[in-house]
Amino acid sequence: ILNVEQSPQSLHVQEGDSTNFTCSFPSSNFYALHWYRWETAKSPEALFVMTLNGDEKKKGRISATLNTKEGYSYLYIKGSQPEDSATYLCAFEGGSEKLVFGKGTKLTVNP
Amino acid sequence: DTEVTQTPKHLVMGMTNKKSLKCEQHMGHRAMYWYKQKAKKPPELMFVYSYEKLSINESVPSRFSPECPNSSLLNLHLHALQPEDSALYLCASSQGQTQYFGPGTRLLVL
Numbered sequence: 001i002l003n004v005e006q007s008p009q010s011l012h013v014q015e016g017d018s019t020n021f022t023c024s025f026p027s028s029n030f031y032a033l034h035w036y037r038w039e040t041a042k043s044p045e046a047l048f049v050m051t052l053n054g055d056e057k058k059k060g061r062i063s064a065t066l067n068t069k070e071g072y073s074y075l076y077i078k079g080s081q082p083e084d085s086a087t088y089l090c091a092f093e094g095g096s097e098k099l100v101f102g103k104g105t106k107l108t109v110n111p
Numbered sequence: 112d113t114e115v116t117q118t119p120k121h122l123v124m125g126m127t128n129k130k131s132l133k134c135e136q137h138m139g140h141r142a143m144y145w146y147k148q149k150a151k152k153p154p155e156l157m158f159v160y161s162y163e164k165l166s167i168n169e170s171v172p173s174r175f176s177p178e179c180p181n182s183s184l185l186n187l188h189l190h191a192l193q194p195e196d197s198a199l200y201l202c203a204s205s206q207g208q209t210q211y212f213g214p215g216t217r218l219l220v221l
Contacts, residue, residue, distance in 0.1 A: 004153070032208055043115065044154075044201070044212040051208075060195060089153070097142060098167060101153035 004092045006102035013080050014110050020076045021054075021105040023090030027071035035064055035075055037097035038085045038104070047075075049063060080109040115213035117202050123219045126192060132216045134185040138188030142166075142187040144210065145177060146201040154201055159184060191218045 003022045013019050014088040025033060034053045038044040048057045061078045077084055087106045091099035115136045124130050133167065142161045146154040159167035160179040174196075176188040185202055197220045203210040 034208075034210070036212075041213045041214065046209045046211065049208045093208070096167070097159055097161070097205075098156050098169075099154075101155075103151070103153050 001072075002092065002094070002100045003109045004090065004100050004102040006105050007090075008089055008105060009103065010106040010108070012108045012110060015080060015082060017109075018076065018078045019080055019107065020074050021089045023075070023102055025073070025090070025092040025100075026094075027069060029069075029094045030068045030092075032093040033066055033068075033073050034091040034093060034099060035073070036080060036089040036091065037062075037086045038089055048104050075105075077107070080107075083111050085106060085109045098105050113201055113204035115204055115211050117200075117216050118217055120214070121217050121219075123221065124189065124192065125221055126194070128191045128192075129188070131189065132187040132200055132202075132218075134187075134204075134213055135183055136204040136211070137183055138204060138206065138211070139182070140204035140206040140211070141182070142175050142205045143179060144203040144205070145185070145187050146203065148201060148215070149197075150200040158187075189218075191216075194220050 035047040036044040048064045050066040057065040063076045066073045087104040089104045091101045118133045145157040148154040157171045158177045163179045176190050178186040199215045201215045202213045
């Protein structure tokens, strides 16, 4: 059974704080690691698709790193804003078009 | 048009009803997906269609019947569901690695 774990499960930060969370996944049969941002009552929004060990991607104040050898990815948010409040999901792809999702990290940014 | 739309947004049905969920995309994507998400659990893949043909069925019970009438549309026909089938049903499409999701249909089976 393929296991994708995300931690922490939830996180409360103050506006302006920087934060990060973790996704761990199997280090074998790796094809890609996906990050999504999901606001309540909206569609999950694709943030990053990461494929290469050591990859680092950035989108505005959000960045992500990837370590395929040890099976983890970090998502960083610099200077959190209330509009960053969402659930952040990671998904492991093993090359079969099938994404296996973690349970997500629910981020709440207090003004 | 860069979005995936799903209808209805909410659905309540009895165990003897027949209903359908609809998903539409006009991005020319070749692959379309159905996922099921129960509360506090991650989304789980149900079906994948590639070029309008079913390519993956994750051992989903036959009371869920997918259909891909054309490259823009994906349906999920529901019949004789159980209360434990109550969940959020998400549709996605892709061309390349990124999957683009709709907002989901929240289904309640009574």
